[in-house]
Amino acid sequence: MNGFNISDFVPAIVTTILVVGAFMGSSLLLVRHYQAEPTYRYRLQLIKLTIVIVGILLVIVVLPFSESTRGQLLSLIGIVLSATIALSSTTFVGNAMAGVMLRSLSSFKIGDFIRIGENFGRVSEMALLHVEIQTTDRDLMTLPNLYVVTQPTKVIHATGTIISAEVTLGYDVSRGDAERALLEAAEATELSDPFVLITKLGDYSVTYQVNGLLAEVKQVLSYRSTLHKKMLDYLHQAGIEIVSPSFMNTRAYPPEKQFIPYHGPEEHVDAEAGKAEEIVFDIAEDAASLEQLRDEYKDLLSEIAVKEKELEKSSEDQQRKELLVKALGAIKRRSERMQVAIEKREKAGRAITRNA
Numbered sequence: 346m347n348g349f350n351i352s353d354f355v356p357a358i359v360t361t362i363l364v365v366g367a368f369m370g371s372s373l374l375l376v377r378h379y380q381a382e383p384t385y386r387y388r389l390q391l392i393k394l395t396i397v398i399v400g401i402l403l404v405i406v407v408l409p410f411s412e413s414t415r416g417q418l419l420s421l422i423g424i425v426l427s428a429t430i431a432l433s434s435t436t437f438v439g440n441a442m443a444g445v446m447l448r449s450l451s452s453f454k455i456g457d458f459i460r461i462g463e464n465f466g467r468v469s470e471m472a473l474l475h476v477e478i479q480t481t482d483r484d485l486m487t488l489p490n491l492y493v494v495t496q497p498t499k500v501i502h503a504t505g506t507i508i509s510a511e512v513t514l515g516y517d518v519s520r521g522d523a524e525r526a527l528l529e530a531a532e533a534t535e536l537s538d539p540f541v542l543i544t545k546l547g548d549y550s551v552t553y554q555v556n557g558l559l560a561e562v563k564q565v566l567s568y569r570s571t572l573h574k575k576m577l578d579y580l581h582q583a584g585i586e587i588v589s590p591s592f593m594n595t596r597a598y599p600p601e602k603q604f605i606p607y608h609g610p611e612e613h614v615d616a617e618a619g620k621a622e623e624i625v626f627d628i629a630e631d632a633a634s635l636e637q638l639r640d641e642y643k644d645l646l647s648e649i650a651v652k653e654k655e656l657e658k659s660s661e662d663q664q665r666k667e668l669l670v671k672a673l674g675a676i677k678r679r680s681e682r683m684q685v686a687i688e689k690r691e692k693a694g695r696a697i698t699r700n701a
Contacts, residue, residue: 356407364400390473440474443490453500455636458562461488462496505560508536510572513550518585526583527555530575638687645680
């Protein structure tokens with residue numbers, strides 16, 4: 346043993362056991378603490394990493410080595426950490442710092458519709474190193490935090506967003522007739538404050554853009570599709586062809602021929618509106634509703650704390666004390682049921698994510 350007895354390693358063994366115990370104990374406590382705050386779970390990862398690094402340093406300090414050997418080991422670890430940070434500064438550390446930046450800005454949260462660069466979807470998870478969104482094809486896309494902070498980010502406002510659609514019409518179509526039909530289409534889509542813009546005067550056609558305010562942002566896909574449907578219906582009902590001006594030059598048809606489909610009896614084809622979001626963004630919707638459930642659970646815990654303080658102060662008023670005890674019991678039972686529901690939802694969510 347080069348002059349070392351087994352007893353010399355007892356402090357190191359005890360320190361190792363304490364570090365492992367601290368790591369496991371903190372994991373259990375912090376997981377419960379951050380269970381109601383999933384957007385702050387990155388802090389749990391940082392704390393765990395810090396415990397591991399500090400634990401390694403403590404074990405080296407108590408090892409029965411000479412001062413020079415111990416100093417060399419600490420210097421080696423410092424060099425390794427410095428090299429690791431330097432080499433991974435654009436990846437791991439960069440993503441971690443970007444994750445902290447995103448949490449401090451709080452520009453979006455779980456459940457928000459978001460466009461990051463060319464990627465559109467609904468936020469389903471926010472972690473230390475990445476942001477996960479559920480895209481319009483129902484797949485889960487993981488974006489590194491470093492990518493998120495370096496790309497233009499557009500978040501659909503919870504109070505409403507503008508839905509728009511474009512169509513190109515020939516110069517032979519009256520601008521007034523076109524705008525009137527497009528406004529009727531927007532009103533039939535139940536968009537608020539509709540308006541029409543002319544965005545381009547092309548060589549052969551005019552580009553019209555119809556816009557309207559949508560208050561229910563969770564159905565943005567369905568309403569965008571419905572707007573396109575209504576544009577087709579109302580433009581055709583107005584006798585306006587939606588064809589290229591060069592259409593007559595490539596296919597010989599008589600001038601009186603119009604390319605508008607037969608408008609039969611009104612079909613209730615829009616009855617399924619809203620189901621697209623239920624299918625496409627199901628995981629993100631579950632995450633958002635779970636986040637709301639956690640917020641309600643936190644509010645209940647705060648209410649319990651307030652009631653308990655009131656109960657302590659009302660020791661002299663027996664009638665008020667009985668009412669507070671009854672109210673406190675009801676709130677605690679509700680919080681227990683909610684906690685069970687949260688745990689079930691979390692387990693179900695993890696199972697869905699693994700199978701997705």
